[in-house]
Amino acid sequence: MKPIRTDGIDPAARSRARRRALQALYAWQVSGTSIPQVINQFQHEQDMEVADQEYFEALVKGVADHRAGLDERLAVYLDRGIEQVDPIERAVLRIAAFELLHRVDVPYRVVLNEAIETAKRFGADHGHTYVNGVLDRAAAEWRPGEAAQGRR
Structure with a gap:
């Protein structure tokens, strides 16, 4: 039986949702197909049956809706x-x-670890090191309290 946290979040289903969101956003970026x-x-x-469908959609729509600001x-x-x-x-x-x-x-x-693992799985040979460097610096500024605690 797969572990589900007490808050109802299934970490494995969330990871699959992130991987599927990556694939969907890649397709969107290269094809210009609409998000819907x-x-x-x-x-x-x-395999979407085993992913967190709601989280998948939230990620894909969120990135598309906030792309300019994120970039x-x-x-x-x-x-x-x-x-x-x-x-x-x-x-x-x-x-x-x-x-x-x-x-x-x-x-x-969790965000950083998932991003690095996803980049290792789908990206270029050393793409995950680039992703890690960018996100490590961003997280330190965007979430300073968490980042400071994580570095102790």
């Missing part, structure tokens, strides 16, 4: 323009930035 179409496409895939906030930590970042790493960074800024119910360490 992308969500609809992914809702009909078999602007991330730009401070990037060594190039956001559009020059590999599309997978760009989607990972946008998801993590959305969670750090708009989903304060998710601990910053």
